Amino acid sequence: VLLNRFDQLPEADPQDKYWVLKSLVTRRRSIVKTNTALKNHLHAFLTSHYPHYPQFFVNLDCQTALIFFEKYPSPSKLAGVTVEELTELLEENSNKRLRLAKARQILDYVKKDGDTTTQHQEARDLAVQSTISQIKHNLQELNSLDAILESFLANFDYQLQSMRGIDTVTAASLIAEIGDISRFSTPAKLARYSGVAPVTYSSGKSDVQYANQRGNRVLNSIFYHLAVLVTMTAGKNKKIINPFFYDYYHRKISEGKTKGQALKCVQRRLVNIIW
Numbered sequence: 001v002l003l004n005r006f007d008q009l010p011e012a013d014p015q016d017k018y019w020v021l022k023s024l025v026t027r028r029r030s031i032v033k034t035n036t037a038l039k040n041h042l043h044a045f046l047t048s049h050y051p052h053y054p055q056f057f058v059n060l061d062c063q064t065a066l067i068f069f070e071k072y073p074s075p076s077k078l079a080g081v082t083v084e085e086l087t088e089l090l091e092e093n094s095n096k097r098l099r100l101a102k103a104r105q106i107l108d109y110v111k112k113d114g115d116t117t118t119q120h121q122e123a124r125d126l127a128v129q130s131t132i133s134q135i136k137h138n139l140q141e142l143n144s145l146d147a148i149l150e151s152f153l154a155n156f157d158y159q160l161q162s163m164r165g166i167d168t169v170t171a172a173s174l175i176a177e178i179g180d181i182s183r184f185s186t187p188a189k190l191a192r193y194s195g196v197a198p199v200t201y202s203s204g205k206s207d208v209q210y211a212n213q214r215g216n217r218v219l220n221s222i223f224y225h226l227a228v229l230v231t232m233t234a235g236k237n238k239k240i241i242n243p244f245f246y247d248y249y250h251r252k253i254s255e256g257k258t259k260g261q262a263l264k265c266v267q268r269r270l271v272n273i274i275w
Contacts, residue, residue: 018175018179021156021172022176022177024145024152024172027145028169031142032142034138035135038131038134038138042069042135043060045128046128048116049073049124050116052109052112052113056102056106061135063093063094064090064094067089069128070128070129073124073128074124074125074128075110075115075116078110083100083104086103087100087103090103149169153175156175158171160274163242165230165241165242165245173222174219174222174274177194177216177219177222178190186275190275191268191271193219194215194216194219194223194271195215195216195217195219196215196220196268196271223270223271224263224267226270227267229241230242230246230266230270245270248265248269249263250262252265
């Protein structure tokens with residue numbers, strides 16, 4: 001293509017808004033990946049220090065959990081801490097969602113686990129605190145990037161965020177991977193580019209369709225996770241996130257399709273609407 005159509009190819013412009021947006025999205029993905037590795041590293045330490053720590057906090061990277069483990073990286077640091085002192089710390093950093101009951105639960109589990117102190121405990125505690133410091137810094141970076149992405153999306157005349165289930169990050173990721181939508185004259189071409197459209201293999205009189213393993217795999221992953229999101233319920237009350245796709249998904253299942261096939265139908269419908 002470079003040799004035969006060189007005079008027809010567009011010139012690369014590092015100041016192009018699509019190029020800039022993709023750089024921001026790539027940077028965000030890099031920070032998320034780094035934070036995932038840091039959380040896995042932190043998990044390895046905490047499993048040894050607090051065997052029942054998953055019972056304390058649902059999310060390891062929530063503000064309350066990070067502050068608690070930074071101050072008390074191991075049970076040895078909790079020695080002499082009263083339930084009232086721990087309650088005050090939890091209330092202050094959780095907008096009073098975590099109170100006396102949570103403080104008692106933590107102390108009860110720590111007592112139940114017994115002495116978990118190991119050799120070179122001080123060095124292990126410092127490693128926990130250093131890891132948490134990096135995670136907190138990365139979370140601040142993510143908040144800053146999200147604010148930049150939200151303001152930068154104003155440069156695009158797209159209304160992706162008007163769909164329930166598409167937030168700023170998802171919209172930015174879609175635009176970064178698709179680029180100028182005018183590149184695709186039909187939604188079918190976008191579906192093929194993203195690997196959502198099935199591939200047909202013909203042999204004689206028979207035609208068999210298989211999932212497309214080619215195409216833009218990053219974009220394919222975005223469509224997949226978006227399809228899962230818009231067909232699920234959230235919270236204790238099982239609130240439906242997107243009623244249209246929730247009904248569409250279950251209608252496909254009632255027609256005899258498997259969950260995977262129904263989800264693929266949702267992805268294909270999403271391609272149409274996003275196009």
